[in-house]
Amino acid sequence: MKILVLGSGLLGVTLAYELGRRGHDVTVLDRQPGSGMETSYANGGQLSYSHAEPWANPSVLPKLPKWILDPDAPLVFRPRLDWPMIKWGLAFLRNCTDSRARTNCETMLRLGLYSKKQMARIREETGIEFDYSGKGILHIFSTQKDFDHAKRQIEFQATLGCEEKLLSKQEALALEPALSHTPRAIVGGIHSFLDESGDALMFCNALAKVATEKHNVKFRYGVFINRLRAEGNEIKAVFTDQGEITADAYVMALGSYSPLYLKSLHIRLPIYPMKGYSITLEANEYCPRVSLTDGTYKVVYSRLGNRLRVAGTAEFAGYSQKINDHRIAPIVRAAKELFPKANWNDEIKNWACLRPSTPDGPPIMGATPYQNLFLNTGHGTLGWTQAAGSATVVSDLIERKSPGIPLAGLTMERYA
Numbered sequence: 245m246k247i248l249v250l251g252s253g254l255l256g257v258t259l260a261y262e263l264g265r266r267g268h269d270v271t272v273l274d275r276q277p278g279s280g281m282e283t284s285y286a287n288g289g290q291l292s293y294s295h296a297e298p299w300a301n302p303s304v305l306p307k308l309p310k311w312i313l314d315p316d317a318p319l320v321f322r323p324r325l326d327w328p329m330i331k332w333g334l335a336f337l338r339n340c341t342d343s344r345a346r347t348n349c350e351t352m353l354r355l356g357l358y359s360k361k362q363m364a365r366i367r368e369e370t371g372i373e374f375d376y377s378g379k380g381i382l383h384i385f386s387t388q389k390d391f392d393h394a395k396r397q398i399e400f401q402a403t404l405g406c407e408e409k410l411l412s413k414q415e416a417l418a419l420e421p422a423l424s425h426t427p428r429a430i431v432g433g434i435h436s437f438l439d440e441s442g443d444a445l446m447f448c449n450a451l452a453k454v455a456t457e458k459h460n461v462k463f464r465y466g467v468f469i470n471r472l473r474a475e476g477n478e479i480k481a482v483f484t485d486q487g488e489i490t491a492d493a494y495v496m497a498l499g500s501y502s503p504l505y506l507k508s509l510h511i512r513l514p515i516y517p518m519k520g521y522s523i524t525l526e527a528n529e530y531c532p533r534v535s536l537t538d539g540t541y542k543v544v545y546s547r548l549g550n551r552l553r554v555a556g557t558a559e560f561a562g563y564s565q566k567i568n569d570h571r572i573a574p575i576v577r578a579a580k581e582l583f584p585k586a587n588w589n590d591e592i593k594n595w596a597c598l599r600p601s602t603p604d605g606p607p608i609m610g611a612t613p614y615q616n617l618f619l620n621t622g623h624g625t626l627g628w629t630q631a632a633g634s635a636t637v638v639s640d641l642i643e644r645k646s647p648g649i650p651l652a653g654l655t656m657e658r659y660a
């Protein structure tokens with residue numbers, strides 16, 4: 245089948261690889277000069293399959309008023325007259341009930357654990373290198389309240405087949421000795437030992453190379469998509485700045501920009517750009533080797549070879565990708581406090597980009613009202629984690645096969 249994948253981020257590249265290895269004639273379009281140049285460029289690096297608690301959950305509600313007023317808050321929600329943002333915000337609030345948070349958690353865990361298996365397969369098939377680490381993710385907590393909340397969450401996740409280990413402060417420090425230099429209080433930890441980490445950009449480039457060389461996938465960079473043309477219930481072509489391109493099937497993987505191109509087809513998806521930030525520095529012996537999540541400050545750390553990546557913040561600022569120094573500052577402060585002896589005097593690379601976020605948490609995959617248009621978008625904070633599983637599921641759906649996991653909560657039907 246001739247398939248056009250729109251977007252060459254993590255979701256587009258992984259899907260293109262999967263479709264290519266199944267023997268399809270695949271072309272990927274992207275406006276950038278290479279793969280992974282937007283949101284998949286310098287993310288937190290965590291393959292956090294076990295991290296399935298959605299942002300929308302009851303514990304967030306009492307924190308919201310403080311976050312709205314606090315410029316250093318991990319979630320910055322500035323109310324303004326932006327109708328898609330207001331609608332997204334109201335849907336987010338509706339998902340902050342206990343029962344919805346549990347359902348959304350189950351959905352994300354189902355996709356996460358499936359992704360772990362598919363990622364292992366892709367690594368074995370391709371042998372690609374991307375500063376992979378299989379040491380798990382260590383979550384640390386500075387307040388008993390945050391720790392107790394996380395303990396309840398792992399008890400719930402254990403009932404869904406996700407095992408994690410509760411650690412005392414001493415055990416957490418033994419797992420990651422670089423934490424022993426911090427003045428910060430650490431009340432305990434959780435080791436999500438199923439989890440992994442790695443460099444998403446290296447993965448995108450290495451996988452695109454294998455897809456091209458082994459499976460004849462064509463990557464067309466520097467192509468700007470203007471719109472999709474439909475007739476009846478079928479997509480007929482994609483209009484780009486380089487002319488019209490046609491295929492038998494089309495997949496929407498334009499990240500945060502997906503809803504803008506679906507609107508003219510009367511498909512309305514509640515995906516809103518949630519801006520995040522990261523810093524990258526050369527690592528020294530005082531930097532962590534295990535990927536970490538600071539559960540109190542909501543900042544993540546990944547050791548990527550000889551670099552340390554630190555990422556965090558969720559800011560609602562429309563489609564601006566501009567780096568706001570005020571938002572980088574709390575990440576640097578939290579990281580300096582946790583690892584005071586890291587290379588803070590050397591160059592630090594700052595980065596910001598837009599997570600394509602749904603208000604409930606899970607991504608949006610699969611069928612649309614158009615028989616040859618499929619979705620692989622809306623992966624929000626977990627697009628690196630869920631890329632391999634999503635690629636397998638969407639490929640199965642394009643081939644009209646039943647996917648390896650139930651689709652409940654993962655398709656656009658849930659918003660009908």
Ligand SMILES: Cc1cc2nc3c(=O)[nH]c(=O)nc-3n(C[C@H](O)[C@H](O)[C@H](O)COP(=O)(O)OP(=O)(O)OC[C@H]3O[C@@H](n4cnc5c(N)ncnc54)[C@H](O)[C@@H]3O)c2cc1C
Binds near residue numbers: 275
């Ligand atoms: C600070 C930060 C930290 C994160 N940390 C993690 C983490 O630790 N673990 C994790 O699992 N996830 C993490 N994420 C989320 C993850 O990076 C995203 O979910 C993922 O990158 C989304 O991939 P995508 O392919 O959907 O979008 P993108 O990577 O943005 O790809 C979309 C592509 O579409 C192209 N495009 C858009 N419009 C057009 C057009 N008109 N014409 C042509 N091309 C177009 C863009 O150029 C882009 O390449 C993080 C995100 C951020 C911002």
